[in-house]
Structures are given as structure tokens and as C-alpha cells.
Amino acid sequence: MIELCLAIETSCDDTSVALVAGDGEVRGLISANQDLAHEPFGGIVPEIACRNHSVHLLPLIQDLFQKAQVDWSEVHGIAVTNRPGLVGSLIVGVVTAKTLAQTKSLPMIGVNHLEGHVVAPFLRDAQYQPSFDLSVPMVGLAVSGGHTSLYRIQGFSSYQILGATLDDAAGEAFDKFGKMLGLGFPGGARVDQWAQKGDPTAFELPRSMIRENNCLMSFSGLKASAQRLVESLGPEKIQAQRADLCASFQSAVVDVLVAKMNRAIEVTGYQHAILTGGVSANSGLRERAQSWAQKKGVQLLIPPLRYCTDNAAMIGYAGILRLKNGEHHGLDLAPSPNSWAADFTEASNV
Ligand code: KG4
Ligand code: ZN
Numbered sequence: 001m002i003e004l005c006l007a008i009e010t011s012c013d014d015t016s017v018a019l020v021a022g023d024g025e026v027r028g029l030i031s032a033n034q035d036l037a038h039e040p041f042g043g044i045v046p047e048i049a050c051r052n053h054s055v056h057l058l059p060l061i062q063d064l065f066q067k068a069q070v071d072w073s074e075v076h077g078i079a080v081t082n083r084p085g086l087v088g089s090l091i092v093g094v095v096t097a098k099t100l101a102q103t104k105s106l107p108m109i110g111v112n113h114l115e116g117h118v119v120a121p122f123l124r125d126a127q128y129q130p131s132f133d134l135s136v137p138m139v140g141l142a143v144s145g146g147h148t149s150l151y152r153i154q155g156f157s158s159y160q161i162l163g164a165t166l167d168d169a170a171g172e173a174f175d176k177f178g179k180m181l182g183l184g185f186p187g188g189a190r191v192d193q194w195a196q197k198g199d200p201t202a203f204e205l206p207r208s209m210i211r212e213n214n215c216l217m218s219f220s221g222l223k224a225s226a227q228r229l230v231e232s233l234g235p236e237k238i239q240a241q242r243a244d245l246c247a248s249f250q251s252a253v254v255d256v257l258v259a260k261m262n263r264a265i266e267v268t269g270y271q272h273a274i275l276t277g278g279v280s281a282n283s284g285l286r287e288r289a290q291s292w293a294q295k296k297g298v299q300l301l302i303p304p305l306r307y308c309t310d311n312a313a314m315i316g317y318a319g320i321l322r323l324k325n326g327e328h329h330g331l332d333l334a335p336s337p338n339s340w341a342a343d344f345t346e347a348s349n350v
Contacts, residue, residue: 004074005019013033013049020317026313039184044086050088079109080109081116083340112339112343122134134153136272138270141274143275148164162268164215164217170257170279174249175187200250200251205222205229209256215260250285276302277308
């Protein structure tokens with residue numbers, strides 16, 4: 001019986017480890033954030049990311065077992081993100097997982113990071129219980145730093161891509177805009193904070209593809225317009241109108257995301273939806289998506305903030321569901337920068 005799983009997430013710049021039970025209960029979660037190491041470079045430096053993973057990972061696992069008061073004898077499997085991501089970062093997690101699986105004689109499974117984001121709203125802990133489960137047909141919008149995709153989800157492991165961004169991910173656009181305003185890296189959460197004090201109608205910015213009858217998105221035009229606007233204002237006005245700039249930018253991104261989620265609900269006829277990934281931590285998006293769902297009669301699940309951004313708990317849940325399904329990988333499991341072809345299928349005519 002597979003009842004508890006150790007999970008490792010090192011696909012980008014967060015080192016995260018978790019212990020997750022078969023029903024999605026998070027028994028422990030510890031993460032080490034590398035923002036300070038990358039901030040001076042204005043973006044993630046892959047070489048620095050993997051070096052830090054190699055320093056943090058094993059001490060974090062030790063800490064996790066100690067804090068959760070769990071013994072290795074209670075662990076029945078190991079889940080590790082092996083795709084998609086920065087290969088150097090993935091290698092650290094994958095090699096560690098293989099070594100632990102071999103020495104502890106445990107089954108191991110490589111997990112797609114995006115599948116982790118899809119199951120994140122269904123994690124549970126003492127403060128959070130999801131209002132529906134993974135068995136109902138639903139629309140999923142995963143919005144992160146590297147991906148912005150809409151899925152038709154027909155139960156665990158059945159994911160069809162309804163549409164995705166044609167260029168930048170929404171999180172990437174937030175981060176680049178934050179950088180333009182001198183807010184540091186990553187800028188998403190800081191843009192969110194400033195936006196809460198600003199007027200979203202102060203500046204007009206484009207909502208690309210919003211009226212197109214499909215689930216495709218684009219954020220590069222918004223980024224370019226924002227760049228021109230910021231350059232035309234100059235440093236003094238930028239500082240004086242920072243809150244209005246952030247609110248206007250955020251509102252443009254949120255309008256597109258909510259409109260496309262609405263489109264996906266209309267195409268599928270489903271009544272359930274999830275919103276997940278780092279950008280689902282955005283306060284404006286959470287609020288607008290909730291009020292859209294209420295008006296539309298859609299049951300919407302958004303994970304608590306601790307499960308929105310990258311974390312190993314979501315990898316543990318996806319992994320334990322697959323292990324329980326009899327799946328596992330061998331010691332030849334490879335890290336991959338991309339998803340595997342079988343992970344997601346393309347939906348047609350949407
Ligand atoms: O899912 P995630 O942690 O990592 C990836 O898989 O990419 O997402 C990170 C992204 C970053 O672009 C970050 O700026 C953005 O999520 N983000 C936010 C907020 N919190 C994190 N964007 C807007 N508002 C936020 N509050
Ligand atoms: Zn992620």
C-alpha cells in the first residue's frame with residue numbers, strides 16, 4: 001500500500017521538499033527560495049540555481065523528516081519533478097531521488113511540473129480543504145512564470161490543451177514589467193502590491209486576442225506597449241504614478257485571463273474550474289476570477305497562496321496518485337526541458 005510519498009521539486013529556482021499522503025494531505029512542506037541570489041542579475045541564472053539546489057536539497061529533506069516527525073519506514077515512494085524545467089536544476093532533484101529510491105528500496109516516479117500545478121488545488125491540510133475533487137470534468141487555467149495554458153481536465157491524468165499563450169507567459173510579463181519599473185526580480189508579487197493602491201483605468205493598455213473566439217493568448221504586445229509607455233513617462237512620473245501603472249498593467253492581464261477562462265467554460269460546457277500556478281497568487285486575478293465564477297455559476301477552486309507558487313507538495317500528490325495507479329520509473333529516468341508528448345494532448349476546434 002502506498003500511503004505516504006516524499007516529493008522533490010527543483011525544476012526552476014525554488015528547492016522544495018514535501019511529504020504527501022494518498023488523499024492529498026500535506027504532512028510536511030519546506031522550501032528554500034533563491035530570490036536573493038538571482039535578484040542582482042534581474043532574472044534566473046540557471047548555473048546559480050542548480051548550484052544552490054545542490055547545497056539546499058539534502059539538508060531540507062533532513063529538516064522535513066524531523067519537523068513532520070516522520071520516519072523513513074513510513075515512506076512508500078518518491079516523486080520528483082523531471083520535466084519541464086531548467087535541465088541543470090532538474091538533474092539535482094532527479095539524481096537525488098534515484099539515489100534515495102535505490103538506497104531505501106522504494107518505487108520512484110518522475111512527475112511533470114505542470115501536472116503538479118493542476119493537482120495543487122486538491123491538496124489538503126489543517127487550514128484548507130478543496131470544495132470538489134479531481135474526478136469532476138473541469139477547465140484548468142495554469143498561469144506561471146514559464147507557462148500560461150488552458151486545459152480540459154477529464155479526471156486525473158487526462159489533460160487536453162484548449163489553448164495557451166503564443167508568446168510570453170503571464171508571469172514572465174509581470175516580471176518584465178516589474179523590472180521596467182525598477183521593482184526588482186521577480187516582480188510579479190511586487191506589481192500586485194503596488195496595484196492594490198492604484199487606479200486600473202489610469203492608463204490604457206492592450207488586451208490582445210481578447211475578442212477572438214478561441215482559447216489562445218498573447219502577452220508580448222502588452223509588454224511592448226507597457227515598455228513604450230514607461231519610456232514616454234520618464235523616471236519621475238514613473239515613481240509618482242507607480243501604483244496606477246501597476247494597477248493598469250495588472251488589469252490588462254487579468255481581463256485576458258478571465259475572458260479566456262470564460263471562453264473555455266463555454267466551449268466545454270463544464271461547471272467546474274481551477275486556477276493555479278504562481279500568478280494565481282495575484283490578488284486582482286483571484287478577486288476577478290471569483291466574481292466571474294459566481295456570476296457564471298461556475299465552481300472555481302484556487303489553491304491557497306502556499307500551493308500557488310512552486311512547491312513539492314503538488315509534485316507529491318501527482319506522484320502518489322500515479323504510484324498508486326501502479327506506475328513508476330526506473331533508474332534511467334532522464335530530466336527533460338520539455339513535457340513528454342503523452343503528457344498533454346491538443347484539443348481541436350476550440
Ligand atoms: O508557478 P511559479 O512559482 O513558477 C513557475 O512554474 O514558473 O510561478 C512564478 C511566477 C513568477 O513569474 C512570479 O512573478 C509570478 O508567478 N507571481 C505573481 C504573483 N506571485 C507570483 N504574479 C503576479 N502576482 C502575484 N502576486
Ligand atoms: Zn511552476
